[in-house]
Amino acid sequence: MGSLAFEPETPVFDPATLFSRRVQRWEPGAIRSLLPLEAIPGMISLVAGKPNPATFPFSKISVTLNGPDEKTLVLDGAALSEALQYNLPAGHPGLLKWLEGLQQAVHGISSDGSWMCCVGNGSQELIHKAFQVFCDPGDPVMLETPAYPGVSAFLRADGHELVEVCSGADGVDPSDLERVLSTWPEHRRRPKVLYTVPTGSNPTGRSCTEINKARILRLAKRFDFMIFEDDAYYFLNFEEDPSKRARSYLALEQEVNGETGRVMRTDSLSKIVSSGMRLGILTGPVPAVQKVVKITENVNLQPSTTTQVLALTLFRHWGYTGFVEHCARAAEFYRGQRDAFAAAAERHLRGRATWEVPTAGMFFWIRLLLPPGSDSFELLSKKGIDNRILAIPGMAFLPNARKACQLRASYSLVSVPDMDEACRRIAKLVDDAWRDEFANTAKADEPPVVLPAPRKITA
Numbered sequence: 001m002g003s004l005a006f007e008p009e010t011p012v013f014d015p016a017t018l019f020s021r022r023v024q025r026w027e028p029g030a031i032r033s034l035l036p037l038e039a040i041p042g043m044i045s046l047v048a049g050k051p052n053p054a055t056f057p058f059s060k061i062s063v064t065l066n067g068p069d070e071k072t073l074v075l076d077g078a079a080l081s082e083a084l085q086y087n088l089p090a091g092h093p094g095l096l097k098w099l100e101g102l103q104q105a106v107h108g109i110s111s112d113g114s115w116m117c118c119v120g121n122g123s124q125e126l127i128h129k130a131f132q133v134f135c136d137p138g139d140p141v142m143l144e145t146p147a148y149p150g151v152s153a154f155l156r157a158d159g160h161e162l163v164e165v166c167s168g169a170d171g172v173d174p175s176d177l178e179r180v181l182s183t184w185p186e187h188r189r190r191p192k193v194l195y196t197v198p199t200g201s202n203p204t205g206r207s208c209t210e211i212n213k214a215r216i217l218r219l220a221k222r223f224d225f226m227i228f229e230d231d232a233y234y235f236l237n238f239e240e241d242p243s244k245r246a247r248s249y250l251a252l253e254q255e256v257n258g259e260t261g262r263v264m265r266t267d268s269l270s271k272i273v274s275s276g277m278r279l280g281i282l283t284g285p286v287p288a289v290q291k292v293v294k295i296t297e298n299v300n301l302q303p304s305t306t307t308q309v310l311a312l313t314l315f316r317h318w319g320y321t322g323f324v325e326h327c328a329r330a331a332e333f334y335r336g337q338r339d340a341f342a343a344a345a346e347r348h349l350r351g352r353a354t355w356e357v358p359t360a361g362m363f364f365w366i367r368l369l370l371p372p373g374s375d376s377f378e379l380l381s382k383k384g385i386d387n388r389i390l391a392i393p394g395m396a397f398l399p400n401a402r403k404a405c406q407l408r409a410s411y412s413l414v415s416v417p418d419m420d421e422a423c424r425r426i427a428k429l430v431d432d433a434w435r436d437e438f439a440n441t442a443k444a445d446e447p448p449v450v451l452p453a454p455r456k457i458t459a
């Protein structure tokens, strides 16, 4: 008898060949794994310790949208009970269906059964779990550098060897990646993951080109590793012509490699809907996403149902077109912020620093032209605070921390007058550093001061 299993048309790489030892130890959550069976018609479930909705203190959640029509979305009755109740570990089924449709529309991937989405309490949580799926503590991990410290911090704490891969104006440098992989010592465990932020990278604001992504995808196949595509700023892209925006790794994989299954993509609703709702999305090969869900089942049960249902209600109201239009408006807002910051930097920092104007996201990566041997960490943590200016020193973005003269400046929240003042204060820090340097050099060059011998004072 023939198998009824669904066979995707495109060859699919099996990521299980790269799974960590530790992830094999997770077993299905005893309660969570039974919950989907509750949906079978006629089932009487005595499974979960779900609270009875009769005890919920809320009767309605109503939210009014910004915008000319000030539309109000209301959750009450059964919808509210559902929103306040436990739900499935992978995420609310209605939201998952909507998100999978979004990924198909945005990245042009077909629903061939080889990939799936799951929702997490923010994308950071999903990235952390995805690393557990592929890496054991101490394993080497490749990071696009400069790197988002939210990820390098937990990798360092897990004892991973952090392998830096340079990024330049066009994102991760495939030649550097190839160098790392082709010179990897025979006797050492090979890295199984490359972590990258391809659009409006945190901290550099740079985006990876499609040419580089294609080269990196080929290297992933050749050297057998996974690409963790953390695309938190995907929808905050300032390139106006959509055809000029680089497609995602997820979108390109089949075309470039003739197979799928090596991309674990995370999206975040934090930068486009709300960071407080804590919703992130993982899209990847089914066996790997299922392992992430298994960790969720055992560790934190599920992402918040309340915020998922709120998001789903909003998304159903918007539809895919409304969602994309909202993101475009958000990008437009940040483009204005970027332009204002670029103008302030131009006014105060020209000659004192260098930078590239970011193509997406929320950050300027500014290289201060400091006296030799100086470091932005020391400068910001001492003089910066005295001068009432806070920014993140470059050292925080170098996985194997070392001195750096860069800083990361976020322009998402600052008012235009404050941008001007911030750049003026940074300029002053640079000027003061040089003044101190000259003063110290001058002191070193001066002949030693010889005090006259004290004279005896006689009456």
Ligand SMILES: Cc1ncc(COP(=O)(O)O)c(C=O)c1O
Pocket (backbone or CB within 6 Å): 121, 122, 123, 124, 125, 148, 150, 197, 202, 230, 232, 267, 268, 269, 270, 275, 279, 280
């Ligand atoms: C590159 C990157 N990835 C992930 C995150 C975390 O996002 P979330 O709020 O979805 O957990 C951030 C937050 O700033 C980020 O900059």
